[in-house]
Amino acid sequence: MRLDYLTIFPEFFDVLGISLLGKAVDNGIVDIHAHDLRTWTHDRHRTVDDTPCGGGAGMVMKPDPWGEAFDDLLGADPDPSVHVVIPTPSGTPFRQDDAAQLSHADRIVFCCGRYEGIDHRVIDYASEHWSVHELSLGDYVLNGGEVAALAMTEAIVRLVPGVLGNPESLSEESYSQDQEGLLEYPVYTRPASWRGWDVPEVLMSGHHGHIAQWRREQSRELTRRRRPDLLTDE
Numbered sequence: 001m002r003l004d005y006l007t008i009f010p011e012f013f014d015v016l017g018i019s020l021l022g023k024a025v026d027n028g029i030v031d032i033h034a035h036d037l038r039t040w041t042h043d044r045h046r047t048v049d050d051t052p053c054g055g056g057a058g059m060v061m062k063p064d065p066w067g068e069a070f071d072d073l074l075g076a077d078p079d080p081s082v083h084v085v086i087p088t089p090s091g092t093p094f095r096q097d098d099a100a101q102l103s104h105a106d107r108i109v110f111c112c113g114r115y116e117g118i119d120h121r122v123i124d125y126a127s128e129h130w131s132v133h134e135l136s137l138g139d140y141v142l143n144g145g146e147v148a149a150l151a152m153t154e155a156i157v158r159l160v161p162g163v164l165g166n167p168e169s170l171s172e173e174s175y176s177q178d179q180e181g182l183l184e185y186p187v188y189t190r191p192a193s194w195r196g197w198d199v200p201e202v203l204m205s206g207h208h209g210h211i212a213q214w215r216r217e218q219s220r221e222l223t224r225r226r227r228p229d230l231l232t233d234e
């Protein structure tokens, strides 16, 4: 899987060389390239923004640098197997299903906007050529797309075979189908008693059936309290 990031802050993505994703890069499972969008500017001030047509506060990112970056990175031939992800507050919510689907992609290009956003014609042009995903990280406004791109990257890449040390843990995670889409149960480790708090006895019983039942109950109770929207039983 090749991941490209178009951004005016490429150093944001240096962090991807650390830990889990760092190993995936070292193993050649994932190939990461961050690009400074100003590479594709030609004026002395390396301008990437301009005033919004129709008025309004702030600045909007000019389309030209993005178009030239697409030309260099992707060429002009349509290719639906290339996924262009554009983090935006107005996108569809990024969910585990999106991460799962994108984990099968061979190529993903993250377009990280700043200012008040990117000229919409960039999205229109990209949509004619590649598979475009306008995705929101959540219902809050960030200063740009970089943090969202990092979060989405981690959610996607950890699902790629060979990236995680213990793939079986994936099936027990919140939102995963095996967990029936419920929130995951609380976890414990040693010591058995810590500052007056004990590990639930059932977990020390060695009775796997009881432990599994307790965990299912914990998941349902936690989901009922925190995320009733995830409960589908009629």
Ligand SMILES: Nc1cc(-c2ccc3ccn(Cc4ccc(CN5CCCCC5)cc4)c3c2)n[nH]1
Residues within 6 Å of the ligand: 056, 087, 088, 089, 112, 113, 114, 115, 116, 117, 118, 135, 136, 137, 138, 139, 140, 141, 142, 143, 144, 145, 146, 148
């Ligand atoms: N889930 C999530 C993703 C993002 C995200 C992603 C990408 C960019 C690029 C820029 N920003 C900052 C920004 C975007 C929008 C506004 C409001 N809006 C602007 C246009 C006219 C109406 C009002 C303010 C600032 C971004 C923010 N935030 N949250």
